[in-house]
Amino acid sequence: MELKTYQARSMSEALAKVKADLGHRAMILHTRTIKRGGVLGIGARNWVEITATADSRRPAAPAAAKDGAELRFDPRPASPPRPPSSTALSGSIGCTEKADVVAGDIEDGLRREVDEIRAMVKDLLDRSSESTIPGRPAELIEQYTHLISQDVSEELAVELLDRVAVRVKDTAAYWDAAGRLVAARPPSAERVRQELAQCLSEMLPPAEPLSLAAQDRPTIVAVVGPTGVGKTTTVAKLAAQMKLREGRKVGLITIDTYRIAAVEQLKTYAQIMQIPIAPVVSPEEMAPAIQQMAALDLILIDTAGRSPKDELRIAELAEFIKTANPDEVHLVLSSTSREAALREAIEKFSAVGARRLIFTKLDEAVGFGVILNVLKTVEMRLSYLTTGQSVPDDIEVGSGRRVAELILGIERGSMREQPSATNFVRPVSQLRGEAQ
Numbered sequence: 001m002e003l004k005t006y007q008a009r010s011m012s013e014a015l016a017k018v019k020a021d022l023g024h025r026a027m028i029l030h031t032r033t034i035k036r037g038g039v040l041g042i043g044a045r046n047w048v049e050i051t052a053t054a055d056s057r058r059p060a061a062p063a064a065a066k067d068g069a070e071l072r073f074d075p076r077p078a079s080p081p082r083p084p085s086s087t088a089l090s091g092s093i094g095c096t097e098k099a100d101v102v103a104g105d106i107e108d109g110l111r112r113e114v115d116e117i118r119a120m121v122k123d124l125l126d127r128s129s130e131s132t133i134p135g136r137p138a139e140l141i142e143q144y145t146h147l148i149s150q151d152v153s154e155e156l157a158v159e160l161l162d163r164v165a166v167r168v169k170d171t172a173a174y175w176d177a178a179g180r181l182v183a184a185r186p187p188s189a190e191r192v193r194q195e196l197a198q199c200l201s202e203m204l205p206p207a208e209p210l211s212l213a214a215q216d217r218p219t220i221v222a223v224v225g226p227t228g229v230g231k232t233t234t235v236a237k238l239a240a241q242m243k244l245r246e247g248r249k250v251g252l253i254t255i256d257t258y259r260i261a262a263v264e265q266l267k268t269y270a271q272i273m274q275i276p277i278a279p280v281v282s283p284e285e286m287a288p289a290i291q292q293m294a295a296l297d298l299i300l301i302d303t304a305g306r307s308p309k310d311e312l313r314i315a316e317l318a319e320f321i322k323t324a325n326p327d328e329v330h331l332v333l334s335s336t337s338r339e340a341a342l343r344e345a346i347e348k349f350s351a352v353g354a355r356r357l358i359f360t361k362l363d364e365a366v367g368f369g370v371i372l373n374v375l376k377t378v379e380m381r382l383s384y385l386t387t388g389q390s391v392p393d394d395i396e397v398g399s400g401r402r403v404a405e406l407i408l409g410i411e412r413g414s415m416r417e418q419p420s421a422t423n424f425v426r427p428v429s430q431l432r433g434e435a436q
Contacts, residue, residue: 003029006050007036014048025054029114035149046149140164142189143196150407151339152369156203156376163199168192197404204372204400208356208381210238210298212248213327218296222321224352225332226345227305230360232256233389234332235302236269240392242298243273251293252277253286255320256304266302269391283323290324301326308341308348318352329353330383335365342374356383359398363387368406 004021008014011031018026030051035044140161147157168187213219223238225231235252242248252275254266263279270277276296278289293299301324306313321329331354333342346354357380359371375382385402388394396402405412 003051003053006052007034007047009045009047011048014050018050018052022052022054026052027054027114028052028117030117044149046145140192143192146409147369147407149367150369151367151373152407153373156369156372160196160199160203164192164195167195167199193408193410197408197410200372200404200407201400204375204403205381207383207397207399209383209397210242210328212297218251218290218293218299219328220290220299220301220324220326221328221330222301222303222324222326222353223330223332223358224303224317224321224349224354225305225358226308226334229305229332229334229337230386231305231332232266232302233391234358234360234384234386234395235300236266236391237386237393237395238384239269239275239300240273241395243275244392248297249295250275250298250300251296252300252302253280253289253293253324254278254302255280255286256302280320283319286320286323306349308345311348314348314351321352326353328356330356330358331380332358332360334361335359335368335371336361337370339370339373342370343378346374346378346380354380356381357398358382358384358386360386362406363394368403371403372407 006014006017006021008017014031018028028050032049034047034049036047037044143164144157144161147160148154152160168191210219210221221238223231223235232254239250239252243250250273252266252270254263254277256263256266267277276293278292280286280289290299301320303317303320306317308314329352331346331349333345337345346357357375359382362368362385371382382398382403384395385398386395402412404410
């Protein structure tokens, strides 16, 4: 059996290639969606790949019907061939006969898989056709494909599609002055995209950046997370923003004494910004270090990276956090990580009091849908996004509007402004006012 692979921009184009090459004897074995083009996955487009073969056992079609033959997916399972009778297998079976029996078993298994693939393809095509019914315009299908390519879960993509369909249904038809239906008019692609961006933005909870306590004491903020996600750089960005742009008095405490030169790196940042820094190697040293900075507005605690699977190190970190008694604990996660890894980290670091999320390395991410997937299913708020290594730049409040821009590839700031957290820091009094 000779297998051939065909690639095209759409399913219809790929099927046309199969039909042109193999004709009415084509048997579809496998279909999948692949990405082609772009740089490091950015800007890549979805292509359809079909693996097919010519079924030599199918009877040849009459010559008159050959040109007009159609390539169809038959959802009905093919009748399995009858097993060889005991009489046929009795007696002495030669090597050739044994090979034929084994080959027949493999072929039967392959046919069952092909039948299952056909049924799945038919179901996919049926669902695609259902998406073009009134209330779900065909213009949404392109956006649905884009959401999936950005790693947005299928469930959330369909939910977004349904919300947008409700908002754009007023453009599906229009009437003349006499109240007669003139023509059906689908919504424009731009209108669909704008509404999708708005629905996506509204799907996320409001951002929660740093909130300074309205008391005569410093606000203590701990930054935790797995190894290699950029915690120290993020702490330096937060300190620089608060010191240089917000005019706050900031101090740094680091318990990251495990990595080589980790303390020196943060000390360098502290010297440049002219802010105090205190290394802490045990929970007993935490209270004195905080007391030394009692006159400041904000104390940022940089912690050592911990593997979510290392329960002993997580418990050790919990002791430091308990002693510091921070007002906020922000969990730093990399947007390049797999969704399963992100969920595991959230579960484990919740035990140390993490309630806000900072997503880093957006400049390295291929898709941004994982941010939406995670935030929709966990009891945490997004606080900041980081988009590079530059200090104090490359950090911003993680608003739903900004996440929508990233997922949809919209130019920054081009969306309609919505009530959201735009300040880098908000006082507690403002947060309480919003809650009321």
